[in-house]
Amino acid sequence: MRQAGRYLPEYRAIREKTDFLKLCKTPELAAEVTIQPVDIIGVDAAILFSDILVIPEAMGMALEIIESKGPTFDDPIRSFDDLNRLSTDGLIDRLKYVFDAIKLTKERLAGRVPLIGFSGAPWTLAVYMVEGKGTKNFDQIKRFIYNEPKAAHTLLEKLSDAVVEYLNEKIRSGCDAVQIFDTWAGILSPTDLDEFSLRYISYICDRLETSGAPVIVFPKGVNDTAKLASLKCDVIGIDWTKDIAEARAQAGGRAIQGNLDPCVLFAPKEKIRQETERVLARYGSGSGHIFNLGHGILPNVAPENAKYLVDCVKELSIKYHERAVSP
Numbered sequence: 001m002r003q004a005g006r007y008l009p010e011y012r013a014i015r016e017k018t019d020f021l022k023l024c025k026t027p028e029l030a031a032e033v034t035i036q037p038v039d040i041i042g043v044d045a046a047i048l049f050s051d052i053l054v055i056p057e058a059m060g061m062a063l064e065i066i067e068s069k070g071p072t073f074d075d076p077i078r079s080f081d082d083l084n085r086l087s088t089d090g091l092i093d094r095l096k097y098v099f100d101a102i103k104l105t106k107e108r109l110a111g112r113v114p115l116i117g118f119s120g121a122p123w124t125l126a127v128y129m130v131e132g133k134g135t136k137n138f139d140q141i142k143r144f145i146y147n148e149p150k151a152a153h154t155l156l157e158k159l160s161d162a163v164v165e166y167l168n169e170k171i172r173s174g175c176d177a178v179q180i181f182d183t184w185a186g187i188l189s190p191t192d193l194d195e196f197s198l199r200y201i202s203y204i205c206d207r208l209e210t211s212g213a214p215v216i217v218f219p220k221g222v223n224d225t226a227k228l229a230s231l232k233c234d235v236i237g238i239d240w241t242k243d244i245a246e247a248r249a250q251a252g253g254r255a256i257q258g259n260l261d262p263c264v265l266f267a268p269k270e271k272i273r274q275e276t277e278r279v280l281a282r283y284g285s286g287s288g289h290i291f292n293l294g295h296g297i298l299p300n301v302a303p304e305n306a307k308y309l310v311d312c313v314k315e316l317s318i319k320y321h322e323r324a325v326s327p
Ligand code: CP3
Pocket: 001, 002, 003, 004, 005, 006, 015, 020, 033, 034, 047, 048, 049, 050, 051, 052, 053, 065, 066, 067, 068, 069, 070, 071, 118, 120, 181, 183, 296
């Protein structure tokens, strides 16, 4: 999940001097911010500091990330003709700063913890590209898929090929695992989910050259985990609305990542500990649970609470990994 960011004073100190995209595009700074949560709160993995929207930006869309307004594209995609504005030629070259940041981060981490790289799923990228800004109803993207299904599929195909290239290059550059975020999968009906989201995630998973790097798929809000059981991925991410015991039973042997409500970090320490224990106990014994929040960490969380959570997980998870020793 998002683990670097505005809740850390050390991040805000860098952001005061540098705008968000410049931070993503400066490997030195991206590496520094990536490693902050490892040093400060003690997480077991680093997640490369970047954003899912660097792909549409590299395809030619002007991106702005304005604090309090979120990401915006001034000239969103609304028709078949608009697709001509998108170019995927030389995409990997235009995103070279991402791969440079990976190499530098790996050097700096020196094997301390693994590095996770990520991409938005085609559906979630398309939502941002068509809406152009934050939305409550998702009416523009839904108009688009219902009125211009051909254009929607052409866009999703283009994005899928871009994501395959992008994630393969991330793995080649040194990422130890990759995660596909489908943040807006949960706004679709079950049939639309298959047609506009899962079909493309499946296409991507089939084409990843992983060299053993685990692939994590997080379709937020999709509680029918059994639907994901045919994906060629190693880990399924869940948010906090799904019972992790059920997810484990439905996931066809895949690992599960999640599923603490990020707002638990606003609770008193005893509640943080109790909720950690609850999630661990619901998963139960054995390996295959990547403890995580069910979505990104929120900007006004106290770093002390985030660190307390990590400490609780490290302490309380041990008993779920102990093997039965025969007498
Ligand atoms: O170090 C890490 O943990 C990596 C961080 C990370 C960011 N974006 C940094 C970021 C990750 C994994 C992302 C992915 C991302 N970006 C997603 C998928 C994950 C999810 O949260 O669902 C999405 C939907 C985006 C699009 C996006 N970018 C949003 C919704 C926002 C927040 C807008 C806001 O102002 O709160 C961003 C901006 C963004 N990306 C920030 C960070 C740290 C905040 C920008 C800032 O510093 O001002």
